[in-house]
Amino acid sequence: MVKNAEYLIYINGKFYPKSEAKISVYDHGLLYGDGVYEAIRAYKGVVFKLKEHIDRLFESAKSIKLDIGLSKKEMEEIVIETLRKNDSKDAYIRIIVTRGVGPMGVDPRNCKKPTIIVIAEPREPIFKKEGIEAMVSSIRRTPIWALDPRIKSLNYLNNVLAKIEALSYGVEEAIMPNEHGYVAEASTENIFIVKNNKIITPPVNAGILKGITRDTVIDIAKELGYEVVERNITVHELFNADEVFVTGTAAEIVPIIKINGRIIGNGSPGPVTRKIMEKYREVCIDPKYGTPIYG
Ligand code: PXG
Numbered sequence: 001m002v003k004n005a006e007y008l009i010y011i012n013g014k015f016y017p018k019s020e021a022k023i024s025v026y027d028h029g030l031l032y033g034d035g036v037y038e039a040i041r042a043y044k045g046v047v048f049k050l051k052e053h054i055d056r057l058f059e060s061a062k063s064i065k066l067d068i069g070l071s072k073k074e075m076e077e078i079v080i081e082t083l084r085k086n087d088s089k090d091a092y093i094r095i096i097v098t099r100g101v102g103p104m105g106v107d108p109r110n111c112k113k114p115t116i117i118v119i120a121e122p123r124e125p126i127f128k129k130e131g132i133e134a135m136v137s138s139i140r141r142t143p144i145w146a147l148d149p150r151i152k153s154l155n156y157l158n159n160v161l162a163k164i165e166a167l168s169y170g171v172e173e174a175i176m177p178n179e180h181g182y183v184a185e186a187s188t189e190n191i192f193i194v195k196n197n198k199i200i201t202p203p204v205n206a207g208i209l210k211g212i213t214r215d216t217v218i219d220i221a222k223e224l225g226y227e228v229v230e231r232n233i234t235v236h237e238l239f240n241a242d243e244v245f246v247t248g249t250a251a252e253i254v255p256i257i258k259i260n261g262r263i264i265g266n267g268s269p270g271p272v273t274r275k276i277m278e279k280y281r282e283v284c285i286d287p288k289y290g291t292p293i294y295g
Pocket of ligand 1 (some may be wrong): 039126156159185186187188189190208209210211212213214247248250251
């Protein structure tokens with residue numbers, strides 16, 4: 001990473017020092033949350049699952065009918081160039097594509113070209129503790145028929161409200177039920193439970209983001225010989241699980257040890273979660289799963 005200097009941010013073909021990296025107040029990403037994004041990590045000079053993140057970005061964009069105006073390959077090159085410009089090997093990367101600048105009014109036809117931003121800077125995993133406390137939120141995840149959570153859009157208020165509620169109750173994370181009351185996901189992570197050595201996670205059509213860490217954890221768990229089941233999970237099952245953990249690029253893998261005052265398992269990270277966390281550490285630095293920044 002660049003030392004004693006400002007990180008360089010990519011905006012529409014140019015690099016700007018962080019303090020000068022600015023966009024218009026008329027950008028529809030700001031005015032209407034009209035845009036999509038990805039959050040990615042690079043570990044030891046390898047961008048973990050960059051292709052998968054770019055695929056998901058393009059799927060989100062297609063769903064909201066936003067033409068990025070670049071090929072996937074070009075987007076990949078911009079990410080790599082941003083990392084190189086910042087001399088980064090380990091970084092948290094954010095790609096943001098908004099509808100672009102236009103007059104007031106949601107009509108997207110008035111935005112002539114998208115705004116493309118790439119940020120790469122260091123970031124510690126978001127939870128500092130070994131295991132965290134969570135609550136089942138009163139805020140339901142947006143149903144698929146309103147705004148499919150598979151679209152990683154700039155509209156995060158649903159998740160922000162759940163997080164605000166959790167923090168106001170003095171716990172770190174919110175677990176959001178879907179419209180039917182089944183467990184969907186945490187405010188910015190997917191969720192897994194372990195019961196009798198079986199690993200269970202809500203299916204994508206429960207209304208969740210199809211997390212790339214989630215997919216990685218499913219592969220790791222199967223490789224370690226565990227049975228993985230994608231099915232609806234009730235709040236009762238959550239309280240009575242042997243282990244619960246959440247997964248995401250920013251958080252990585254985080255055990256949940258207490259939910260709504262119920263101790264999960266024996267109140268400390270469980271053995272299955274630990275095994276998966278250990279394997280994840282190996283996988284995310286394995287060049288076979290990512291794109292090298294240099295060479
Ligand atoms: N569900 C939701 C709702 C998310 O936003 C995940 C699951 C995990 O997906 P990945 O692909 O990362 O395994 C996310 C993504 C942050 C932050 O700054 C984190 C996410 C999104 C936005 C911000 O903490 N996680």
